[in-house]
Amino acid sequence: MTTELAIGFLPLxxxxxxxxxxEHGFAEAEGLSLRLVKDMSWATVLxxxxxxxxxxxxxxxxxxxxxxxxxxxxxxxxxxxxxxxLNGNAITMRPDLAAEVNPSGRLGxxxxxxxxxxxxxxxxxxxxxxxxxLRFGVVQRYSSHSYMLRYWLxxxxxxxxxxxxxxxxAPPFCADALEAGEVDAICVGEPWNSVAVGRGVGEIVLAxxxxxRRGVEKVLALREPVLDARRGDIEALIRALRRAGTHFxxxxxxxxxxxxxxxxxxxxxxxxxIRNAISDHLLLRNGGGLVHYPDFMFQYREAAxxxxxxxxxxxxxxxxxxxxxxxDPGDAARAAHVFRxxxxxxxxxxxxxxxxxxxxxxxGSVSQxxxxxxxxxxxxxxxxxxxxxxxxxxxxxxxYMAAMP
Amino acid sequence: MRIAIVDESAPRAAVIRExxxxxxxxxxxxxxxxxxxxxxxxEIAPDIVLMDLGNPSRDVLEEYFAVSRALxxxxxxxxxxxxxxxxxxxxxxxxxxxxxxxxxxxxxxxxLDLAVRRFNAFARLQADLNxxxxxxxxxETIDRAKRILMDSRRITxxxxxxxxxGAAMSQGRRIADIAGAVVTAHRLLANTSAIAAAxxxxxxxxxx
Numbered sequence: 290m291t292t293e294l295a296i297g298f299l300p301l302x303x304x305x306x307x308x309x310x311x312e313h314g315f316a317e318a319e320g321l322s323l324r325l326v327k328d329m330s331w332a333t334v335l336x337x338x339x340x341x342x343x344x345x346x347x348x349x350x351x352x353x354x355x356x357x358x359x360x361x362x363x364x365x366x367x368x369x370x371x372x373x374x375l376n377g378n379a380i381t382m383r384p385d386l387a388a389e390v391n392p393s394g395r396l397g398x399x400x401x402x403x404x405x406x407x408x409x410x411x412x413x414x415x416x417x418x419x420x421x422x423l424r425f426g427v428v429q430r431y432s433s434h435s436y437m438l439r440y441w442l443x444x445x446x447x448x449x450x451x452x453x454x455x456x457x458x459a460p461p462f463c464a465d466a467l468e469a470g471e472v473d474a475i476c477v478g479e480p481w482n483s484v485a486v487g488r489g490v491g492e493i494v495l496a497x498x499x500x501x502r503r504g505v506e507k508v509l510a511l512r513e514p515v516l517d518a519r520r521g522d523i524e525a526l527i528r529a530l531r532r533a534g535t536h537f538x539x540x541x542x543x544x545x546x547x548x549x550x551x552x553x554x555x556x557x558x559x560x561x562x563i564r565n566a567i568s569d570h571l572l573l574r575n576g577g578g579l580v581h582y583p584d585f586m587f588q589y590r591e592a593a594x595x596x597x598x599x600x601x602x603x604x605x606x607x608x609x610x611x612x613x614x615x616x617d618p619g620d621a622a623r624a625a626h627v628f629r630x631x632x633x634x635x636x637x638x639x640x641x642x643x644x645x646x647x648x649x650x651x652x653g654s655v656s657q658x659x660x661x662x663x664x665x666x667x668x669x670x671x672x673x674x675x676x677x678x679x680x681x682x683x684x685x686x687x688x689y690m691a692a693m694p
Numbered sequence: 695m696r697i698a699i700v701d702e703s704a705p706r707a708a709v710i711r712e713x714x715x716x717x718x719x720x721x722x723x724x725x726x727x728x729x730x731x732x733x734x735x736x737e738i739a740p741d742i743v744l745m746d747l748g749n750p751s752r753d754v755l756e757e758y759f760a761v762s763r764a765l766x767x768x769x770x771x772x773x774x775x776x777x778x779x780x781x782x783x784x785x786x787x788x789x790x791x792x793x794x795x796x797x798x799x800x801x802x803x804x805x806l807d808l809a810v811r812r813f814n815a816f817a818r819l820q821a822d823l824n825x826x827x828x829x830x831x832x833x834e835t836i837d838r839a840k841r842i843l844m845d846s847r848r849i850t851x852x853x854x855x856x857x858x859x860g861a862a863m864s865q866g867r868r869i870a871d872i873a874g875a876v877v878t879a880h881r882l883l884a885n886t887s888a889i890a891a892a893x894x895x896x897x898x899x900x901x902x
Contacts, residue, residue, distance in 0.1 A: 333790075
């Protein structure tokens with residue numbers, strides 16, 4: 290007998306782990322049957338989760354925190370016992386803007402592109418008096434896309450919402466919006482950058498992994514009462530997802546997994562583009578060659594799925610920062626509690642998977658291969674730096690926020 | 695009260711509009727075009743926005759509401775907690791509702807109930823249509839299966855039908871499923887012989 294779990298998702302490459310856990314029988318081996326529920330907006334993925342159409346969901350990490358804090362909807366505590374992946378997004382610009390700020394045609398350097406972009410922004414302000422500000426599209430208000438883009442712009446001296454406009458564009462319409470000139474750039478996950486490149490309406494300029502080398506992206510979110518009521522099933526799901534991760538990162542399986550993800554009831558997308566994304570390959574411009582950017586997507590290694598409390602806290606600081614709200618210790622504590630390393634640990638303790646010794650870490654502090662203390666197994670961390678060299682120490686959230694440009 | 699129905703499905707929007715038209719003192723606007731949607735909604739300045747859950751632009755709309763609140767324009771928000779039951783019913787029906795803050799609950803509920811009923815009615819219509827299409831396709835499959843059996847086994851039409859009916863009853867399956875299996879098997883067998891024939895005629899080249 291298997292127990293059913295309904296899991297909501299948006300058709301993006303990083304919905305891969307629950308899909309593959311079901312398709313390859315990892316869920317079944319844990320006594321689970323996953324029913325995957327596809328939607329077309331994060332608002333609907335969230336509503337189905339909140340009103341019980343689904344038990345868990347593939348969700349953008351900041352939205353889980355925003356929901357817990359009552360932003361946009363009446364507050365409902367959500368829990369994240371598993372991170373579905375780090376990074377995997379890119380910034381794609383209209384070809385003329387890309388040529389201006391990234392003439393090399395290669396994947397840009399975040400500092401150099403930022404400096405060139407600041408000049409474009411200043412020139413436009415001088416010429417048009419702010420009437421034709423550059424417009425950036427992100428997939429959702431409470432998204433890592435929005436916070437990574439804002440972090441990069443601000444560190445380069447470009448003030449989001451003042452010097453440039455940041456607006457929401459649904460992923461399937463990103464290429465249309467670039468083509469129609471509704472936006473000048475988009476920050477979105479795959480395959481939507483590649484779709485814009487394929488149509489010749491955009492060029493990939495940066496990967497978000499260049500802004501924060503190990504930035505938290507999608508999470509497995511569920512209502513806290515559901516986690517409590519179905520703790521055993523959720524721990525089984527965590528084990529199945531972890532197995533799916535080993536399968537996903539093995540090059541021997543890329544071809545087959547891309548074919549599965551491309552199916553109409555999953556991503557309904559182009560198999561070659563999906564294969565590129567899962568093998569960390571990007572087609573930066575139409576007619577160009579494929580570029581290999583290691584760890585573009587990051588689904589498994591270095592305890593990638595571990596819900597570090599420090600990551601939730603970083604997201605909280607960015608949420609408050611861009612809402613113009615002062616640091617609120619109560620909100621910070623509620624946000625931190627969304628990430629549940631205790632559940633991740635109890636699901637995997639005694640098994641073959643490594644578990645870190647700490648549940649929180651100083652983000653951006655590792656710049657070379659570093660072995661970390663563990664509860665079980667071995668973990669070696671590589672670079673997790675922010676492009677501007679800033680370090681996030683969760684011990685002092687208030688100080689970090691105050692030091693933001 | 696001004697109500698905006700945002701739905702990329704024009705027929706469904708029409709069904710909902712027709713339902714809400716019975717309510718007195720209501721002005722109804724339908725937005726089916728994605729392009730320029732936000733500008734159109736700003737122009738309408740609705741008290742209630744109804745949007746289907748499948749609409750990819752929901753995040754765009756919610757961002758607009760959040761930003762317009764910051765700009766102190768007419769405030770729109772998700773129905774408040776006291777309407778939990780009404781929201782759950784609307785989510786079940788596949789419609790999301792955004793209500794201007796301060797609108798009295800007793801004015802919202804009947805409208806929302808009506809919208810939910812119309813959404814459900816439309817879903818039923820669609821299901822009926824799909825079922826009718828399915829039945830038509832099934833009849834065609836059964837006819838084709840009968841023809842295959844008649845040709846290959848040299849039996850009459852009533853005999854072919856009786857054979858399939860017997861198989862369906864003994865296996866506890868629907869006759870349409872048996873017919874589907876016959877048609878599929880026939881197609882596979884036809885392909886197999888074609889492949890075999892191609893292999894004999896053009897050695898080493900395989901099927902064309």
